[in-house]
Amino acid sequence: MSVSRNHDVESAPALRGGQFPAAGEGPALSLWALVAGLPAVLLTLITWQVVAHGPLLRADREVSDALVHPDRGSQLLADLGNVPVAVPVLVVVLGYVARRGRAARARRWWLPPLAAAVLMAVLPAFVVPLKEWTARQGTSVVPPGTGYYPSGHTATAAVAYGSATLVSLPWLRTALARRAAVVLCALLVLGVSFGLVRHGYHWPLDVVASWCLCAVLLSGLCWVVRGPVGRGGRRSP
Numbered sequence: 001m002s003v004s005r006n007h008d009v010e011s012a013p014a015l016r017g018g019q020f021p022a023a024g025e026g027p028a029l030s031l032w033a034l035v036a037g038l039p040a041v042l043l044t045l046i047t048w049q050v051v052a053h054g055p056l057l058r059a060d061r062e063v064s065d066a067l068v069h070p071d072r073g074s075q076l077l078a079d080l081g082n083v084p085v086a087v088p089v090l091v092v093v094l095g096y097v098a099r100r101g102r103a104a105r106a107r108r109w110w111l112p113p114l115a116a117a118v119l120m121a122v123l124p125a126f127v128v129p130l131k132e133w134t135a136r137q138g139t140s141v142v143p144p145g146t147g148y149y150p151s152g153h154t155a156t157a158a159v160a161y162g163s164a165t166l167v168s169l170p171w172l173r174t175a176l177a178r179r180a181a182v183v184l185c186a187l188l189v190l191g192v193s194f195g196l197v198r199h200g201y202h203w204p205l206d207v208v209a210s211w212c213l214c215a216v217l218l219s220g221l222c223w224v225v226r227g228p229v230g231r232g233g234r235r236s237p
Contacts, residue, residue, distance in 0.1 A: 035215070039212035039215035040212070040216050046209050047134065050134050050149050050209075060203050064139055064203050068197070071199070074195040074196075077191045077198070078199055080195070081151075081154060081192035081195075086156050086160035090116065090117075090120060093167065093168055094113040096168070096171075097171060101171075111224070115225055119220075123155055123156065127210075130209075131148070135147065136206070138200075139201075139202070139203060141199070141201070142200060142201060149205070149209060150209035150210040151196055151206040151209070153202075154196060154202070154210035154214075155210040155213060155214055157192040158210060159217060161189055162185055163221060165185040166218065189211075193207045
């Protein structure tokens with residue numbers, strides 16, 4: 001009976017007290033590389049198609065034409081990706097996580113909120129150069145101009161809501177609460193994405209490219225804050 005209990009303790013990821021499950025060698029490292037690598041490859045392929053005006057853009061236009069229907073609902077969904085909406089949500093969550101970590105005297109309690117804040121701050125450094133380089137024009141719904149690829153609103157929503165979810169997961173007590181947080185994050189990002197395409201603010205590929213970019217960035221955030229931050233500097237089992 002005692003052997004079984006010890007095995008359960010050693011095999012369960014430590015999520016209480018602000019502890020992230022540590023990413024180990026071998027399979028864990030391969031998984032992290034896969035999570036970051038596939039979106040990076042896909043982003044490269046999509047960007048190449050946009051710059052070269054490849055055949056993928058024809059399918060992109062067809063999907064856009066089938067979905068575009070500006071209305072109040074799509075406008076509200078797209079607005080969830082605005083900086084004045086998404087960033088304050090992240091700030092509130094980061095403040096809560098920092099307070100919980102400091103109160104629990106967790107080791108490096110400041111690292112997850114700091115890393116998430118830095119990622120949000122440097123996001124334009126990844127998005128703006130791509131916009132200027134590709135100089136993609138918008139749909140027929142938006143005014144003439146360039147700089148629509150990738151979608152800045154989608155990137156803002158994905159990084160803000162995604163980072164808020166990642167840093168808060170270790171402080172949620174139950175598996176149900178953690179699942180709910182992940183589902184809510186996914187719904188927010190998907191809602192913003194659909195609203196942008198539905199209202200005609202962006203082509204579908206603009207949104208998909210932002211998904212790929214943010215998947216790489218958020219996997220990097222996971223890597224930074226993956227280590228256990230248990231009380232007194234002790235590593236979790």
